Amino acid sequence: MYKITETNNFDSIYWHDSMLLSIEFDVLRSSVLLYIDLNISNIENNISYQPCIAIFENIPDFKMNLEWEGACVGPELAFIERQLIEKPKHFSASLDFYKYTVHFLDPAIGKIELPLVTDFKLITLSDPIIFEDDESYISKRNEIIKNYLIKYGK
Secondary structure (H helix, E strand, O other): OOOEEEEOOHHHOOOOOOEEEEEEEEOOOOEEEEEEEEEEEEEOOEEEEEEEEEEEEOOOOOEEEEOOOOOOOOOEEEEEEEEEEOOOOOOOOOOOEEEEEEEEOOHHHEEEEEEEEOEEEEEEEOOOOOOOOHHHHHHHHHHHHHHHHHHHHO
């Protein structure tokens, strides 16, 4: 049994060398979900990953300019940038608004922009997956995404 954790402390997350697996648009909740293999350890270029879902909520706008050809299935992230933006005049004064930009290691891949976001959270496991090889990790990752992360994030 896996335990799920949730954080909204964006600045504590290390995104570099993580892999974007897929993008989901949840039109009922006006959310964008990024399924990511998060880099949790990089010792002498031996990277360990952890499956997670980054959820950006209350999205009125989304911009994506990606060239997937030659980028592999999961292109590597350089970082995700977050900027506090000035609130539009007609929006609630009690909410902070952020612009998020997903940058990739290969800039030719493009970028993803979420220009007006009020809520962010990252859903992941409390402990790393134990695995023997890449095939074992992928199998366990898929099981965890299907049976734990998706259900928790909805």
